[in-house]
Amino acid sequence: xxxxxxxKLSDTDALLTPDxxxxxxxxxxxxxxAWRTKGCYDLPYVKVGRxxxxxxxxxxxxxxxxxxxxxxxxYASARVPS
Numbered sequence: 364x365x366x367x368x369x370x371k372l373s374d375t376d377a378l379l380t381p382d383x384x385x386x387x388x389x390x391x392x393x394x395x396x397a398w399r400t401k402g403c404y405d406l407p408y409v410k411v412g413r414x415x416x417x418x419x420x421x422x423x424x425x426x427x428x429x430x431x432x433x434x435x436x437x438y439a440s441a442r443v444p445s
Contacts, residue, residue, distance in 0.1 A: 375423070378409060378416035387422065 379387075384406075385395045398404045399415070406425045409416045 375418075375420040377419040379419055379422060381415055381417070384417045384422060388426075 381392055381395055385392050398406060399408060404425070407418065407421045409418065
């Protein structure tokens with residue numbers, strides 16, 4: 364995918380570049396690389412030779428799993444002292 368061929372939201376099998384994923388998540392490439400190498404988050408990736416790609420469906424699942432409706436959510440309560 365590039366500027367001439369934008370990603371179609373219905374194409375859940377699309378493979379995204381690290382640039383595309385970092386832009387969608389609003390993080391730097393360095394942060395994404397650190398997550399991948401340190402295993403900080405369970406964001407699956409595909410390695411093709413030396414290239415790294417992410418499945419669009421996995422990125423959607425990653426975002427959905429971290430979506431919270433209030434600060435009382437389990438993820439938020441682990442970070443907020445009682």
